[in-house]
Amino acid sequence: MNWTGYPSRRLAVNGLLTALAICVNQLEGMFPHPLPGVKLGLANALGLAAFGLFDFKDAVMVSTLRVITVGLTFSGLGLSFGCSLAGVGCSMVVLLLLGRLWPERLSLWALGQAMAMGFNLGQLAVVAWAVSSPSLFLSYLPIMAGSSLVTGFATGTMAGWLMRKAGASKSPGRGPI
């Protein structure tokens, strides 16, 4: 690995990805969303890119810093913060489990979809808990699964593009997508 052993560069790129994630997080508010508090999760692309470029812990850093920053500055530490935190937690668990299958056996877009599903399940669980209605969880499952397939594909593609821009192809073993 070239620059994974190069802390200052790695830190700089992670900072950049976090900043971008915060921007995307704000921009995606313009899209319609099925439930209050629930986000599409397009900003997860930046965490995925951090994983692709570096390692699992970089993805955790970029994703959690984004959620905490957005919570502290814009949306407040209410339920939508709880949704995002639970969503990111779940998507990171999925990444931990499936990440090692990429790139040999799993495409980046499929990894993005699996993470999006984790993200959506986490968010949905928080909303269902908040309104104490388990049936809400089940009734929104189909739309959340459909949305995961679409947004996950988008985040995977975005992450692949970002990684090419950041020069991931220079690091051996982890080519783009």
Place this chain on the structure above:
Amino acid sequence: MKVLDAAVVLTIAALGLSPLVMGVSPSVSGPLVVRISSPTLNRTIRLDPSTHLTIRVQSRDGGFNLVEVQGLKVRVSDADCPDRECVKRGWLTSPGDQAVCLPHRLVVRIEGDGDELDGLSQ
């Protein structure tokens, strides 16, 4: 396409379809009702063309949502929650339609009368 891509897509699709297969999602049996559930109120109202009423749901933190029933359709017509997502949801008309107010922990949902009825129906 890599070996396991299809497995991911199929797993997500299976998860998404599971409630439909299990029959939890909109099954319409009998006349339509609207279920209003919040920490302070649980009420089921039969929908028929002559029903016209507005219910004020008080939330724990002192806020409110106005649930308006107009014949066979229902909406949250006003609320003082910060995001007003429940009001923006607009009219609910078919079984499975629901409006959620997260700050006030309120769910308004149209269902068939046979679906998971609780003892508070009227």
